[in-house]
Amino acid sequence: MGTAATADAVGTIVNDFSIHVATANGSGSQTSNMVLLRALFQMGVPVSGKNLFPSNIQGLPTWFTIRASKDGWIARKEESDVIVCMNAETAEEDVATARKGAVLIYDDSLRLQEKRPDCVHYPVPFKKLIAECCPDLKLRKLVINMLYVGVCSALFGIDMGELKSALGKQLAGKQKAIDLNLPALEYSANWTKEHLPKKDAFRVERMNANEGKIIIEGNAATALGLMFGGVTVVTWYPITPSSSLCEYLDEYLNRFRLDKDGKRTFAVVQAEDEISAVGMLAGAGWAGARCFTSTSGPGISLMNEIIGLGYFAEIPFVICDVARTGPSTGLPTRTMQGDIYSLMYASHGDTKHIVLIPSEPKESFELAQEALDIAEEFQTPVFLMLDLDLGMNYWMAKRFDYPAAPIHRGKVLTKEQLQEMGGKWGRYQDVDGDGVPYRTIPGTEHPAAAYFTRGTGHTAQATYSEKPEHWKSNMDRLAKKFESAKKRVPKPVVTSDGSKVGLLFCGTTTEAINEAVHELKHKHKVKVDLCRVRAFPFTSEVEDFVDHHERVYVVELNRDGQLRMALSAEVPRLAHKLRSILHYDGMPLSAGAVVKQFRELEGAWGKGTPE
Amino acid sequence: MAGATEAPEAPSNQVNRIGLQKKDYAGSKSTLCIGCGHDLITARLIDAAYDLSLKPENVIKMSGIGCSSKTPAYFMSRSFSFNSVHGRMPSVATGASLANRSLKIIGVSGDGDTANIGIGQFVHLMRRNLDMVYIVENNGVYGLTKGQFSATADKGSKQKYGNVNFMSPIDLCALAVELGCNFVARLFAGNTKMMRQALQAAMAFKGTAFLDIISPCVTFNNHAGSTKSFPYVKDHETALQDIGFVPAYDPTYHEMAAGEEREVKLGDGSKMTLKALGNDYNPTDRVGALKMLAESREQQKLLTGIICVAESQPTFPQMLNMVHEPLSTLPLSVTRPGKAVLDEVMDELS
Structure with a gap:
């Protein structure tokens, strides 16, 4: 609901402003940003954190925007109320785009006062302060970003106790790093109190709006959903902004899904490319695993042929597309809902796919489980569609609920069922009239269990056929199956x-x-x-x-x-x-x-x- | 029994150790050209699986696209089979192996499917050491699209209608040796005896066994000027060894004369014996294997036999420290952590 009013006109604005922090990539700013975000969250103020970063590892400009909103608005706000310039290279540009009346915090060597006389200025001698509170010259550049957190704490009234606790949480288990950052945090806060008289309107006050809430990235939420959905085979190829999904998943699985002998009840494989990653899913889904890969638009383009195989040979697997800006390499670190069409109709020939679209982390957690179920119930590839904004940004979400229902594995014939049926069954036969056939899983010990899986024309009995009537009836059944899915997928x-x-x-x-x-x-x-x-x-x-x-x-x-x-x-x-x-x-x-x-x-x- | 493949040698009422007749290993009728080398390999696969008493339900047959990739339809109908996508059989086989590590994989590919479109997947598969027999039915040409050269065609080899291949071939065996494959053989589809022994040893081997089987294309690559025709290969084949197979259930099957033969353990209790022919080639020496392959190319010799073999190494599921049970059938009590776990994670994030 952000107001564009200036400080003077309004007086005090409580718990309704955004802080835009400009730093250089790879300068350790993520810790500072997260400490600030968490402290606000712990004070009960609704927050969101959006990371605007370059496709680069070190040196290029990066921005992080924290929005505090008493009304619970957590979308991006176009205009920032507070701009923290920790990157001298972008400082002029950063302040040039500031709205009238915005608060500017920057190194006092930058002399930005005359550039924007219409803003509220807080020049801070960051270099001097860091020299005073961090004796080790080499470590200063890792800690300097913590100074702005202290400055913000003093200026806006962000509780020091909460900042300390957030720091402890953010750097859990890394006592040396905590010991290094803590003095910077306290020193800069104290300095600000003594040297910077309050000139702006923004204040943080404790609220109680975050009961039962967590802060999480959509990729981590999806990973948790997959783990609780019983995923067993995970393949992936690194690509921004999806990489952290499988990395989180790998981490969670190794932490929570080892058997009593320390053996893995799952497989996570980094494939040589996205074609291989999805090829492994075709094999794993066919052989009965609940399987998953994550990728982004370029990966979806590469996977197209095998997605069509999955559709046509009727193999369950789940692909999460954490979309980024395209076409081509595009803007790898920016967001877009750019793959809607290419997911829905991926691959050549007549294909249509089930796509599930969460809007926030809790729904990502739930739909990830749904996706694994629906893939097996309908024996087809299922997409989860996220985007960079959901996948990689920090979202406040409700705590996730433990799944109430068991998983669904769809129409799978067992050895015993085959025995009862006298071994007579057809892999692609529409027995129930819903277009969804029965399948058997490789390894089923019955002489009639096996069938021949192919991407070529086939009969209801899974034998090869080029006959027009066989082709058409199979395609019609697949269309019917898709119709049946309408009753199963989440409603709007x-x-x-x-x-x-x-x-x-x-x-x-x-x-x-x-x-x-x-x-x-x-x-x-x-x-x-x-x-x-x-x-x-x-x-x-x-x-x-x-x-x-x-x-x-x-x-x-x-x-x-x-x-x-x-x-x-x-x-x-x-x-x-x-x-x-x-x-x-x-x-x-x-x-x-x-x-x-x-x-x-x-x-x-x-x-x-x-x- | 398959129509176009050879008639079974065993009388129809004879059974193997698990009580199956040879016809229980049969597939549907081959639709390949009459005389195709691939059908000879299919027949030997049936023999080897029967002789080894492989349980068909424990075998999966994987392939890509091409004439060779059709052949899994022509043997072992009681085994699950997946005729997948051109060049991508290795990844599909990998996924299946992860889902159910107890399955023995027989992968059939061709030279185009492996050395051209699928070379990347082949290379990476070799690094994983799946429990798999990987067969390339190598004829140097694309059959289904009517005779174009593949990447294994020799330099100077002539196409049916006169074009000459001017690029160097990819030697898949050399590549497999270099990539650390622990069982690499080159065979000739026309050499029935060697194939039967080598196939049994490959099936018994724990880990990836790679077999490059020269399998002439009678329709597009069996003419004068081709280096993969039946007559050319017969003329140029130089067998490295007499291969013997000693099954685990019958170690007395083969008496070994000391000094004459090498003995290789295959990981399942069975053994392979190798009696060198001509110079005493040591197939456990990887560097020597590469040297010999390079020399034989210069001499235009087609060496057949075991190119390289080593003690079996951990397979992919072992490298990944996976549970012994198939992941595909793990119960929910194992695959879904308890509520306390979710609570723990939620607390960390709040």
Whole structure:
């Protein structure tokens, strides 16, 4: 709800501002940023942390934005209220983009006062302070970023006890590092109290809004979901922004899934490329493992052929696409909902895939488990669609619930069942009328258990066939199976305010949209209904939503309106009701961007004027 | 018994140690060209599996795409089989092995499937040492797309309609030796005796056994000027050893004369004996193996036999320290940690 008012005009602004920290990549700033974020969180103030980093290991500029919001808005805020310039190289640019009245904290050697007389300035002698509190010259550059945390603590009233506890948590088990950072934190806070008179309006006060909440990245949440979903085979190839998902998973599995002899009840394999990673899933899913890989757009492009094999040979596996900005190498460290279309229809020929789309960590945890179940229930590849914003940024989320239901392994025939059936069965036979056949798992000790798996034309009995009628009936059954999935995949989350106008969206745009809707309602007196799509195929509730509204804006993070295209293609009669609100500069969506585009479009379309 | 493959040698009522007849190892009728080298290999695979009394339900057959990759349909119908994607059999086999480490893998690929499109996956598979027999049915050409050269075609070899290959071949055996494969053999589909022994030893071997089997394409690469035709290979084959197989269940099967033969343990209790022919080649010497392969290429000799062999090493599931039970059938009580674990993690994050 951020106000753009200046300090002087407003007086005090409590628990409603963002801190934008500019540092150099690889300078240890992550610890400082996380300590600040955690301390705010521990004070009961809703927070979010978004990392804007370069595709680089050391030296290039990186930014971290912490948003504190008493109202619980955790989307990206376009304008920052406090800018901390720890990177001299970008300082001028950083302050140039500051809004009027913003608070600027920077090294006093930078002389930024005259550049932005309309801002609140706090020059700090960082180099002098670090020399005074860190005697070891070599270690200073690792600790200097902790100084700004101390400065912020004193200026905004962030509790020192909480900062210390956050530091302990962040550097758990690394006492030397704690001992090194703690003096810097306290020294800079004390210095600020003595030397910097408070000139701005921003203050932090304790709240109690974070009961039952955690802070987690979507990749870690997904990894936990997979572990509790009983994943056994994990393959991966490193690619930003998905790498940390399998790294977290590997870490969790090694911690919690060893048997009593220390042996692994799982396999995690770093493959030589994404083709191999998904090829291993084809083999593992076929041989009965609950299996998973994570990747990003370029990896999905490489995996396409085997995804089609999985669809056609009916093999369960789960792929998580943590999407980044494309096409091509694109912006590897920026976000995008850019693979919507390429996931839904991945591979050549007639293919359609189940895609599950979480919007925040708790849902990532739950849908990761669902994905493993649905893949086996429908014997097909299932995608989890995240993006960099969800996967790699820090989200406040509700604590996860322990799964209440057992896992579902779908229609698997056992040795005993085969015996009862006299060994008569057809791998691709639609016995139940839902398009989902029965399968056997390699290793089943019955002479009739085996069947021949192929990506070529086959009969219901899994024998080779090029006959037109066999091909067509098999493709029709696969279509029927996809129809059946409509009743199984998660339904959309629909919020109705009695409006004729709707917003339809998925994934990480949710937070910004919720905030935008609040602003539209209270500031602009416009009501909007919401439909957050959680899966492909689109369920009947998605169609109903569009049917029951005059105009629906499809909000998404890509240039071409991929979600809108897919909905128009799947349900053509809805197409004329859909318009796009798009955001595709690599940054997460902000409420402001939604409000602006919505009002412009409504101004034209809403008054009956054609586009 | 498969139609186009050779008739079984054993009388139809004869059974092996697990009570199966040879027809229990049969597949469907081959649809390859009459006289194809691949059918000879298929027949020997049936023999070897029967002789070894492999339980068909414990075997999976994996392949990529191509004429050779079709052949898993022609043997052991009681075994699960996966005819996957061009060049990607190694990754698919790896995944299957992770899901169920108790399965013995028979992988069948071709020279195009392995040395061209699949060379990357082949290279990385060799590093993993799956419990697998990896067969390349090598004819130097693409059959299904009508006779284009593959990467194993020799320099100077002539295509059916006159084109000459001007690039150096990839020697898959040399590559396998270099990559640390512990059982590397080159065989000729026309050499029935050697194939039968070598296939049994390869199947008994714990770990990856790589077999490059020269298997002439009678339709596109059996003409004068080809270096992978039946006549050329027959003329140029130089056998390195007489291979003997000593099954675990019958160690007295073969008497060994000291000094004449090498004995190699295969990891399952069985042994392979190697009686050198000509110069006393030592297949346990990796560097020597590479040297010999290089020399034989210069001399335009086709050496057949065991190129390189070593004591069996830990397989991929062993390297990964996996539980002995197949991951595919682990119960939920094992694969889902308890509520206390979730609580612990949630506390850390709050």
